[in-house]
Amino acid sequence: MVAITPAFVLASLAATAFAGRDRPLRLRHEKAARSLHARNSAFTLVQNYTGSDFLDTSKWSYFTGTDPTNGMVNYLSLKEAKAAGLVKVGSNNQTTISVESGNLPSGQNRKSVRISANEKWGKGLIIADFAQMPYGCGVWPAFWTVGANWPDDGEIDIIEGVNKMANNQLTLHTGSSGTSCTTDTNPGLINGVPAFLGNVLGTTCASSDGNNAGCSFSDPDPTSFGPGFNSVGGRVITVVRDDMGIRMWSWRRSDVPADILAGKPNPDLWSSATAYWSSVTCNFDEHFADQTIVLNTDVAGGWTTSNLPGSGCGTDVNSIVANGSNFENGSWVVNSISVWSL
Secondary structure, eight states: OOGGHHHHHHHHHHHHHHTTSSSOGGGGGGGHHHHOOOOOOOEEEEEEGGGGGGOTTTTTOOOOOTTOOSSSSEEOHHHHHHTTTTTTOOSSEEEEEEOOOOOOOOOOOOOEEEEEEEEEOOSSEEEEEEEOOOSSTEHHHHHHHEEEEEEEEEEEHHHOOOEEEEEEEEEBBOOOOSOOOBSSSSSOOOOOOEEEEEEEEEHHHHHBBBBOOOOEOOOOOOTSSSSHHHTTEEEEEEEEEEEEEEEEEEEEGGGGHHHHTTOOGGGGGGGOSSSSEEEESSOOHHHHHOOEEEEEESSSSSSHHTTTTTTTTTSHHHHHHOOGGHHHHHHEEEEEEEEOOO
């Protein structure tokens, strides 16, 4: 457990700078949740990625293929990304992963980085501590997991949005074969508090190339994504997959549960999740194989381009991608990503 301490010491220090800010809506149930009798953590730390781990190709792979969502992006190898200054580790052991900045000729692809963890994740817990995330017109940041065969092996979108979106969108994607997988919109209480506080956007998880909305929630907290996320010094994100289903939480630094800071995460003591997909209405063992953790910043393409009308960004995608000012905030700053097993 000791290995997780440095990243969350950093989170604790950051909390003092933001302690005076209003707490998010989900904290109204915090007192009730924390009054439960504590139990030992059921999770065992498997990996705690920090600093140079993200530049170690024995731990993380750098995707260099054609963008599957038809973005205007060239994903770089580790060597290329380092030479371009798009990946680096600071003196504080934070890892910065960026998209190319500066103006480009109209129609030219923009350089970026997409990495995936080499070790798979099944049932258990992910805790991700981000100090900053990318945002802007033409920007599609995502932190997610995916099985080997999409969509039949499942996908879990943990942080995702495009253009000028202010609220994070959390989504599951599954195949359409076998039993149905849907969102239970009225699951009742969990440990005495509401199961989720997010806004339900869609309830059918089955996805395909032509219909990939999935079953999703929108986080009502205005600091859950983009400029709001960065204004509070980032957030700590958790994902639990167990026999109950899949649950996700997102905390400001001042609200991170003490058991996480102590390296003994115990979801029984946490407040209401942002999103919850119940095993009552989805057979997760059938629809989700072991997952690969992915972190990337896409440029245009797919959802980004279809979202442009009404986004306030304009609709000329070539001009948007060429304009360097849209990518001035195009960096992930990662404190740590830890993976836990049950």
